[in-house]
Amino acid sequence: MRHFFEFLRSRIFLIQIGLALAVLVALCFLVLSWLKSTTHHGEFVEVPDFSKMSVMEMRKVAEGAGLRYEVLDSTNYDPDYPRFSILEQDPPAGNKVKVNRKIYFTVNPSGYKKVTIPNVIQVTQRNAKSMLRAVGLDVQRVTYIDELGKDMVYNMKHKGKYVKPGDKLPKTSKIELICGNGNIPESARIQAESNE
DSSP, X not given: OHHHHHHHTSHHHHHHHHHHHHHHHHHHHHHHHHHHHHTTTTOOEEOOOOTTOBHHHHHHHHHHTTOEEEXXXXXXXXXXXXXXXXXXXXXXTTOEEOTTOEEEEEEOOSSOOEEEOOOOTTSBHHHXXXXXXXXXXXXXXXXXXXXXXXXXXXXXXXXXXXXXXXXXXXXXXXXXEEEEOSSOOHHHHHHHHHTO
């Protein structure tokens, strides 16, 4: 045990400890320098505002700023933005990010997605409006025809053409409901009179 303590106080041991510490400090310095250069420590890029840019414009700007990107599809069409333009970005514009950071983009589709017209035939006008609104269709107007069922839906039109339940229309399309006015149709009146 006495030899061990003598060795700890010897000049050879102290030189070895000094060399080990010097190598450790040099190694730490080299690792930190390497990390700083590869992670671009302290180097930031301000994220540009990509909103309403086309995908082609976005690619040029992102690559010019040293950023990577990923385009995500959207099913929600926004009429205030051009078709196939950038709706949203993550991270938002103005944020400071590292070079080569990936930015995620949501793109405006070419139009509203199509929805299926629900079966509103023989349904009251009030219920039909609710059912159509629930799927994203609007009732533009209601016209009345001679039919016994007052405010009962007998037909539907879109842009002047008849449509039927199960047909697909773009969301927010305007529908015309053709409802009964409570009067007996002329054809039924003639038929009833001829049967007498």
